[in-house]
Amino acid sequence: SRCGYPEVIFCEGKTSASLVEIFSTLLESNQRCLGTRISEEQAETVLKQFPQAIYNQTARTVRIPEKDAAFDEKLIAGEIAVLTAGTSDRPVAEEAIETLTWMGYEPDFILDVGVAGPHRLQEQLPRIQNVSAIVVAAGMEGALPSVVGGWVSCPVIAVPTSVGYGASLGGIAALLGMLNSCAANVTVVNINAGFKAGFIAGLIADQKHSTS
Amino acid sequence: SRCGYPEVIFCEGKTSASLVEIFSTLLESNQRCLGTRISEEQAETVLKQFPQAIYNQTARTVRIPEKDAAFDEKLIAGEIAVLTAGTSDRPVAEEAIETLTWMGYEPDFILDVGVAGPHRLQEQLPRIQNVSAIVVAAGMEGALPSVVGGWVSCPVIAVPTSVGYGASLGGIAALLGMLNSCAANVTVVNINAGFKAGFIAGLIADQKHSTS
Amino acid sequence: SRCGYPEVIFCEGKTSASLVEIFSTLLESNQRCLGTRISEEQAETVLKQFPQAIYNQTARTVRIPEKDAAFDEKLIAGEIAVLTAGTSDRPVAEEAIETLTWMGYEPDFILDVGVAGPHRLQEQLPRIQNVSAIVVAAGMEGALPSVVGGWVSCPVIAVPTSVGYGASLGGIAALLGMLNSCAANVTVVNINAGFKAGFIAGLIADQKHSTS
Amino acid sequence: SRCGYPEVIFCEGKTSASLVEIFSTLLESNQRCLGTRISEEQAETVLKQFPQAIYNQTARTVRIPEKDAAFDEKLIAGEIAVLTAGTSDRPVAEEAIETLTWMGYEPDFILDVGVAGPHRLQEQLPRIQNVSAIVVAAGMEGALPSVVGGWVSCPVIAVPTSVGYGASLGGIAALLGMLNSCAANVTVVNINAGFKAGFIAGLIADQKHSTS
Amino acid sequence: SRCGYPEVIFCEGKTSASLVEIFSTLLESNQRCLGTRISEEQAETVLKQFPQAIYNQTARTVRIPEKDAAFDEKLIAGEIAVLTAGTSDRPVAEEAIETLTWMGYEPDFILDVGVAGPHRLQEQLPRIQNVSAIVVAAGMEGALPSVVGGWVSCPVIAVPTSVGYGASLGGIAALLGMLNSCAANVTVVNINAGFKAGFIAGLIADQKHSTS
Amino acid sequence: SRCGYPEVIFCEGKTSASLVEIFSTLLESNQRCLGTRISEEQAETVLKQFPQAIYNQTARTVRIPEKDAAFDEKLIAGEIAVLTAGTSDRPVAEEAIETLTWMGYEPDFILDVGVAGPHRLQEQLPRIQNVSAIVVAAGMEGALPSVVGGWVSCPVIAVPTSVGYGASLGGIAALLGMLNSCAANVTVVNINAGFKAGFIAGLIADQKHSTS
Amino acid sequence: SRCGYPEVIFCEGKTSASLVEIFSTLLESNQRCLGTRISEEQAETVLKQFPQAIYNQTARTVRIPEKDAAFDEKLIAGEIAVLTAGTSDRPVAEEAIETLTWMGYEPDFILDVGVAGPHRLQEQLPRIQNVSAIVVAAGMEGALPSVVGGWVSCPVIAVPTSVGYGASLGGIAALLGMLNSCAANVTVVNINAGFKAGFIAGLIADQKHSTS
Amino acid sequence: SRCGYPEVIFCEGKTSASLVEIFSTLLESNQRCLGTRISEEQAETVLKQFPQAIYNQTARTVRIPEKDAAFDEKLIAGEIAVLTAGTSDRPVAEEAIETLTWMGYEPDFILDVGVAGPHRLQEQLPRIQNVSAIVVAAGMEGALPSVVGGWVSCPVIAVPTSVGYGASLGGIAALLGMLNSCAANVTVVNINAGFKAGFIAGLIADQKHSTS
Ligand SMILES: Nc1ncnc2c1ncn2[C@@H]1O[C@H](COP(=O)(O)O)[C@@H](O)[C@H]1O
Ligand SMILES: Nc1ncnc2c1ncn2[C@@H]1O[C@H](COP(=O)(O)O)[C@@H](O)[C@H]1O
Ligand SMILES: Nc1ncnc2c1ncn2[C@@H]1O[C@H](COP(=O)(O)O)[C@@H](O)[C@H]1O
Ligand SMILES: Nc1ncnc2c1ncn2[C@@H]1O[C@H](COP(=O)(O)O)[C@@H](O)[C@H]1O
Ligand SMILES: [Mg+2]
Ligand SMILES: [Mg+2]
Ligand SMILES: [Mg+2]
Ligand SMILES: [Mg+2]
Ligand SMILES: [Mg+2]
Ligand SMILES: [Mg+2]
C-alpha cells in the first residue's frame, strides 16, 4: 500500500451494504481496516458482519484487525500526546486516537486543558515535553496549540473543531487562529479532521522507527 | 461634555487647517484635547500653533492641555495595565496609553509577552493581578487576551491588531479569536482601535472613583 | 475561585448525567452554580435532582444557590441596565440578566426600544443615565448600542443577536456594526453571548464595591 | 433620453481626450452633462475646453449646461434633504448633491448628525420631516439611516461610505447594517454611490411633478 | 402613526397568543393590520379569532381591515408593477403585493420574465413603462432589475431572493449583483425582503398623491 | 505540444532577461509565442530583442511569430465574437482577442453593449447568432453573459472583470453573478482572465475543424 | 427552440401537479423533456402520468421522449467523457450524463480517479485523450480538473461539488480551486451544477456536427 | 533554547538598528541567527555589521553563524525535499530552504513541477520517494501538495503562496484547497509562510536523529 498504511474508508454517504463489501475486499487482501465518520446505523450492520470490529461511538470510527488476526500487537506508547481545550472537542480527539491506535500507537490523552484555566495545562507539562508529536484539538478561539507550541520542541498538529457559536463560524475562527500561530512548530489540518491530525502525528513518530 | 470627557478628534482625512480650528474651539471652551490617527505632517502644523501640545509619533496622537494649564495634575497609577503580544503591536498599545494619560491615568505598560514565550507573561503576573482593567493588544492569532483573562479577575479589553500576513486577513483572524475567547472576562473592540480600548478601560477605572 | 465567581457550566452537548455530576461537585465545594444554554430536557433532570434550582426557559439557564443556602441575599439594584432593540432579542437579554442575578445584581430591564421607534428610548433615558454599565442586545443592523452610547457616559456592552434574515448573516451584520460604533464607550462580545455581556457588566459594577 | 435625464459619464479610467469627445457629442445633441469620479487632472482638461463647466473637487464631479444655455433655471427647493453622519462622509454626499442640482433640485444639506451625538439630529428634525426623499450617507456602523427612517415618513436612500477602519471592511459593515435596517422606509445603494443615491432621490421627487 | 401607515407585525418567533393580542390592540386603536412571515399554524389561530382576516399562504401574510370596516375601498391601479425572474421568486413578490394592497394599491403582477428568455420581458414592456415604481424580485444572478432599469425611467426596487444553489450563497450573489447594477435607477433591499420592497414602492407612489 | 498550442508565458513577476531567454528557447523549437500580463518596461526589452514581436499595450500582451515566419497566415473569421459590457472592460477583452489571433482566429469585437442600454445589444444580434463561441467580458453586476446566453445557442464564455467599486469586491460580484446565470449555456473563468476565456473559445471553434 | 434544445425544467420547489402540466405542454409542442432536481415524490407522480419517462434517482432527473416516440435514436459515442474524483461526486456526474443522453450523446463515465491515487487516472488516459469535451466533477480541494487539463487538449468543464466538510465551505473551496486552475483549458460552472456542465459539453460536441 | 533551535527574528517593521542589537545579543549568547522578511535596506546594514552573514535576496532572509564559527558543519542531505508548482513560488520555497540550512539540513530543491505539466513531476519522483518530509509551495489552485501526497508516504507540508489573481484571493484559494486535500498526509501552514513550512519539515527530520 502506497503510504505504508492500508486505505481508510470515509463512511459518510455510503450504504451499509457497500461498506461491508469494501471492508471484505480489504480484509481479503490482508489489510487492517479503519472506517471514519460512520453512523450508528452503519456501525450496527458492520458489527453484525465483522464481530471482531471495534466501534467507537464518540469518535464515529470502526477498526477491523487483519483477517485471522487481532489488534493484539503491543502498541507503542510514549511518543504521541493528544490534547483538547474543552470536553466538547473530545469526538475529534478520539478520531485522532482511533487512527493512531490503528497505526500501532498508544497516545497519551489529556482532556480539557484550555487556556482559560492556565494551571491545568501546566500540571500536565511533564506528559507532553518528551513526545515526538502532539495533536491539539480546540474550537472557539483555537488558542491552545499556540500555547502548547510555546512549551514543547516537537511538531504540534493543530486541529480546529466546530465547537462554539456566533463568530466561531463553524470552526473558521479557530482555523484562522491556528494558521496565524506565533509558535513556529504549529501546523494545521481541516476543521474537525481528527483522522488527518492523528495520521500525520503517526507518520512523524514513524520517522524514529524508520531505518532507511 | 456628554461622557465626562471632552470630544476626541479623529484626524485622518481632515486638513491641518481644520484641525487647528477644531482644537482652538475646544481649548476656548476650556477642554483638554486629544487627536488620534494624526499624520506627521498634520502634527507639525498643530505643534507650531500649540507649542504646549504633546505629540507621540508611534501612537499617532497629539494631546493638548486645557487653556492656561498643563498636564501637570498627578496621574492615577496602579489601576490599569496595557499589554502587547509582540513588539509590532506597540503603536496600537501606545494609542491606548495616550488616551488613558489624557483621561488622567498612568497605565502600567508590559511589552512582548505573547503566548509563544509562556515564561514572559508569568514573570509579569504580579503586575496585572490587582488592576481594575487590562488592555491587551495582539495580532496574528490574537490568543493573548484569553490567556491573560485566565489569570485575572477584572475585565480584559482585547484589541486586535493588523499585525501578521496571509490568513491573518488584516486583523480579522485576531478579531474572531478574541470574540470567541473561552475566558468570560474578555470583551472586544475594533481592529487597531487603541483609542477605544484605552477609553473603555478608563471608564471602568472611573467606576471606583465615582460617588453616585 | 479565580475570578471571584464560581465556574459557569456551558450545558450544550453534555449529558444530563454529567451535568448532575458537575453541579454536585460545585455545590459540595460550596459554590453557587450557573448553567447556560441548557435544553428543556436537561433542565428537567437537573430540577428533579436539585429542587432548589431556578430554571429560566427563555434564557435557557439554571441557577442553583450554595449548599444549604438560598438566593435570598439582597440583590444590588440601580447599577446595571439591560436593553433590547426588539422583543426577539429577549432570550439573549435574559441570559445576561440571569448571569447578573447569579452575581448578586438586579438589573433594570428595558425591552423593545430599537431605533426605528425613537420616542421609546427617549422616554426611558432617566433609567439608564446613572448606572455603571449597560448591556444592549440587538440584531439586524445592531444600531441601538451606538445610540445608547451617545446618551450615557458609562461603558456599553453590546451583544449582537442572530435575529434577522438574509444579509443579517446570522448576526454578523449586527456584530460588524457594533464593532464600528462611532460611540467611544461601546465594547462588543460574541453573537448571542448574553452570558458574557452580563458577566462583564457585573465585573464593571464590582469595581465600585472593590476596596483594594 | 431613456430616463428623462441625459447619460451620465463615469470618468474613472477614461482618457481626458475621450472625455472631451464624449461631452462634445452630448452637448451637440443638446444634452446637459454630468461627469462623476473625475480626477483633478481630467477636470483641468475638461474645464479648459468647456469654460462654462462647473467642477466640484470634493464631489469629484463636473456639470456642463446645455449648449448655448446655463444652469440658470430656478432649482426646486424643499423636496429633498441630504444628510451625513460625519464630516468624512462629505464627498459622497456632495456627489449626490451635484447629481440633484444637475436634475434641477436644490437639496437641503445637513452635515455631521451621526448617532453618537443624538442632540444634533433632533435639532434638525424640522428640516427633514416634510421632504419627498432623504439621502443619508454614513460609514462605520451605518446606523444613521435607521434613526432617520424612524423620524420620517418618506423614502430614505441610504448610501454606505468606506469611512472607517478595521472591521468596517471598506464599507461592507455599513452596507450590511443599512440592508438590515429595522426601519421599513430605508432602501440602499452601493458603497460610496453618491450619484445613485442622488439620482433615485431625484426620480422620487419627480413623481410629484409628473402628470401622467 | 409615524409613517402614515400603521405598524406591521413580523410574526416569526412570536406565539399565536401574542399575535392575537397585538392585532386586537391595533384594531382597537382603529388601525388596519399587516402580519408578515406568518406560519400556517399561526395563521389558523389568527383566522379563527378574526374571521375578516385575509390570509395569503404563498406570501405568508395576513391582512385585517380596520375595525367594523373591510378592505372594500377602491384600490389605486396603474401605478406600480411587480415582476419576478422565475416562478420560484413568487413568494417574495406576493409579500410585496400584499403589502401594497394593504397600503391601498393594486399592483400589476408580471411573473417569470427572467433574462434567459428575453422575448418574455419585451412583450410586457408596455405594462411597465408608465408606472411610478417597479418591484423586481430575482434570485440566482439577480440580473433582471438591471435589464428592467434599462427600459424604464422610474425607480426600480430590486429585491434579491434566496432562490438558487451553490454559489448563489443564499441570495448574496443576487444582492451583490443588484447593488452593482449599471442602471442608475436601481435601489436595493434585503434578501427576501418583499415587504420592504413593496412598502418603498408604495411610499414612492404616495408622492404623486401628496399635496404638501 | 500538449494542447496543440505552444506554451503561453505569464510575464508578471519575471525579469526582462528571463523573458528574452524563454522566448528564445520557444522560437528555437519553432513555436509561436504569446506573453500575457507584460509590463511596458518588459515589452520594451522584448521588442528590442525581437523586432518582429507585436505588442498590445491595452491587452498587456506580446505575440512573436514562429522563427523565420510571420503572422501572415489567413486568420479564420466568423466563428468567434468577443463582447464587453462597458468600455472599461476593454483590456480584458483585448487579451482574449490577442490570444485568439495567436491561435489563428479573427474574432468579431463588439464593445459597450451592457444591459443598461438594451437597444445596443439588440442591434448587434445578427453578428452573434451564427458563431461557434462567444466571450463576454463584464464587471459590476456581470449580467451581460446571461442576457447574451438568452439570445444564442452556442457556448458563452463569461469572464468577470474587476471593473466597479464598493460591493463589486474586485470582481467577485460579477463572478458570482455569472456562476449563477440562469442561462444554461454560460460557463465561467477567473476574474480578468481574458487569456483563458479566449483560449477556451478557440478550443471550441477548433472542434469544427478537427477531423478525428 | 432557442438553443436547439427544448426547455429544461428545474423541478425543485414546484408542485407535482404543475410539473405534470409543464411536461404535458412541452410534449404537446413535440419537445423532449428533461426535469432536474426532482424529488422521489415528484418523480412518482410524473412516472404515473408518463409511463415512458426514464427516472434516475441518483441524478435526480427525469427524461421524457417526444410524443409518440422513444429515446430509441442511436446515441453518439466517443465524443464526451465524464469523470469524478470520488464516489460521492457521482450524483452530480450522473446529472451531467442524463443531460447529455437527452441531447443525444453517450458519454464515457470514469468514476473515482481523484488525485490522491495517481495511478488510477493514468490507467484511464487513453479513454480521455481523443474526446471533444470532458466534464470533471470533484469536491474537497477540486484538483482533478487541473490534472486532467494537463493531459488533454480539449476543453475541460469543471463542476465543483459540495462533497467535503469544514473548510470545504459547501463547495466554495473546490470552486475557487477550479477557477484558479493553472491549466488553460479548464472552465467552470456553479457548485453541483451537473446539468450545466453536461449541457455545455454537449454544445461543444455539437460544433463538430454543425454545418454552418 | 526552548525548541532546540535559537529564536528566529521576524524583521518586518523593525528598525535596522534594533535588528543589529537583537542579532548581537543572540550571537553573544552563542546562538546562530536567522532573520526572515528582511528588506534590502535592512540587509545592507546587517551585512555591514556582520560580514560573515549570508543574505538571500529572493528568500528575504539573513543567516549568521555562531560567534567565532562558520556554517561549515556538514549539512544533512537526502532527508527533505522542497518543491514548487511554478517559478513564481520560488521566494517562499527559498525561505523554507534557508530555514532548513540554518537547522543543518540540505534539502533537495525541485522547481516548477505544477500539475498542468504532469510529466515534469513524474520524472522527479525518485528524488522525493525516500525523504522524511516534503515542503510543497504552490499558489493559484494549490493542487500540487495533493498530487505529491498521492505519490509518497512521508508527511507533506503544504505552503500556499499568494501567487495568482482574481479569485485566488491573495492565496486563500490555495489555502482552502490544501486544507481540503484528499491526501491524508498533507498538513498546512499560513499563506507565504516558507519559514514555518521549513521549520516543521526540519523538526520532523529531527525525529530520526533524536535518541530519547
Ligand atoms: N482612533 C479612533 N478610533 C475610533 N473612533 C475615534 C478615534 N478617534 C476619535 N474617535 C471618535 O470619533 C469621533 C470624532 O469623529 P469626527 O467628528 O469625525 O472627528 C469622536 O466622538 C470620537 O469618539
Ligand atoms: N458614480 C457612478 N456610480 C455608478 N454608476 C455611474 C456613476 N457615474 C455614472 N454611472 C453610470 O455609468 C454609466 C456610464 O458608464 P460609461 O459608459 O462607462 O461611461 C451611465 O449609465 C451611468 O448611469
Ligand atoms: N439543475 C439546474 N441547474 C441550473 N439551471 C437549471 C437546472 N435545471 C434547469 N435549469 C435552467 O432553469 C431554467 C428553467 O427554470 P424554471 O423556469 O424555474 O423551470 C431553464 O432555462 C434551464 O436552463
Ligand atoms: N516569516 C515568519 N513567519 C512566521 N513567523 C515567524 C517568521 N519569522 C519569525 N517568526 C516567528 O516570530 C517570532 C519572532 O517574532 P518577533 O519577536 O516579533 O521577532 C519567532 O518566535 C519566530 O518563530
Ligand atoms: Mg474547559
Ligand atoms: Mg515576540
Ligand atoms: Mg420593536
Ligand atoms: Mg462627528
Ligand atoms: Mg423561468
Ligand atoms: Mg456603457
Ligand SMILES: [Mg+2]
Ligand atoms: Mg477515491
Ligand SMILES: [Mg+2]
Ligand atoms: Mg510552470
